[in-house]
Amino acid sequence: MIEIKNMAEYLNANNIRPSVHRIKIFEYLYTKRNHPTVENIHKGLINVIPALSKTTVYNTLKQFVEKGIVQIINIEDNETRYDADTSTHGHFKCVKCGMLHDFSFDNTNLGIKDIENFDIHQTHLYIKGICKKCKN
Amino acid sequence: MIEIKNMAEYLNANNIRPSVHRIKIFEYLYTKRNHPTVENIHKGLINVIPALSKTTVYNTLKQFVEKGIVQIINIEDNETRYDADTSTHGHFKCVKCGMLHDFSFDNTNLGIKDIENFDIHQTHLYIKGICKKCKN
């Protein structure tokens, strides 16, 4: 994942005006790296920004996704999660503890058939199972 | 994908009592192979079963998923789709025409790191981009 020293500069560089709210929301995603839901982000920041509206979280995330600095994780149909790491990487969801783990994979050697000559924009690999801790 | 001659027998073999509704809903998934939403299935069957309730479609699909004869496709966060093909295969969504295409890939050679010793239950590979037709 990209290293970012200055959040405001990073937002600026991606054509997003760095308001306090936007900086805090991006900072939350970038530092926690826990693939939060809108609810998670809102609860996590309500102490820092007491008047924070959930609508602002929604609007801001939508903007981040449009500008390409955040990606959506759709591993479950009932929870939309967000990730400030937009590099191609996989997500493992433990069906016991619910934890979401990042993993890397070789997306140049997937041996894909049946969609030759299709333009690929994004690749999402999701795996469900039991994590190491929960196996004990 | 598995070949099924008799829908009722197939449901029975998977511990699902083959009511008319269940047969029709599974048949729809199996023959159309178009990864429908609940809405699609309901609209598609309302002619065949005029009194069909959307609740029945939801209940039936939930049962099918629990029994393992149908899988959920979560490629978009605003639409849950269903697939009677539970074999491991990928899904390509064209962002222009919206079509969803099946494709095969080599899931034995993904070069996965960082989740060694995790138990894998399901693997979902989703790709978004532009399909062959829409490139013209």
Add this chain to the structure above:
DNA sequence: TGTTACTTTGTAATCATTACAAAAATGAAA
């Protein structure tokens, strides 16, 4: 300071899904 554009908020609307209780259908005794 005044004006304008942008951002945030709060509420209402929408949409998908679930809960639940009543009605209908099924199926096995009697």
Add this chain to the structure above:
DNA sequence: TTTCATTTTTGTAATGATTACAAAGTAACA
């Protein structure tokens, strides 16, 4: 066939996530 229990289906209400929208607040700048 009739009876009775069980299962299935239905329809409506409730829930929860997301979006629409207009008002209020803030920032930029002449």
